[in-house]
Amino acid sequence: MTERKTILLPNNQKILTTLGENIKLARKRRKLTSTQVAERANIVRSTLYLIEKGAPGVTLGSYLQVLFVLGLEKDLLKITADDELGRKLQDARLLNSKDFRKG
Secondary structure, X not given: OOOOOOOOOHHHHHHHHHHHHHHHHHHHHOOOOHHHHHHHHOOOHHXXXXXXXXXXXXXXXXXXXXXXXXXXXXXHHHOOOOOHHHHHHHHHHHHHHHHHHHO
């Protein structure tokens, strides 16, 4: 079975790279070694290295485990908490459906 490589647009890769850097900074602020975090997250150190580099091929579960070890796992819930675009699209459909029924 051939392994697929995840290819991202440059802006999306930059976001992942920044996330990885932020995870690394959070680890260092807590004075934890990469070995400690990897062991506590139940991943190998090379996976933690890839996470801290923002590698797109690492599973979301591994990212979540590392965030949990750092006490930041609930930050993932903030990602879609305020779906401004989705709300605008929904409101537009609601407005259009009301106008359609009236006509």
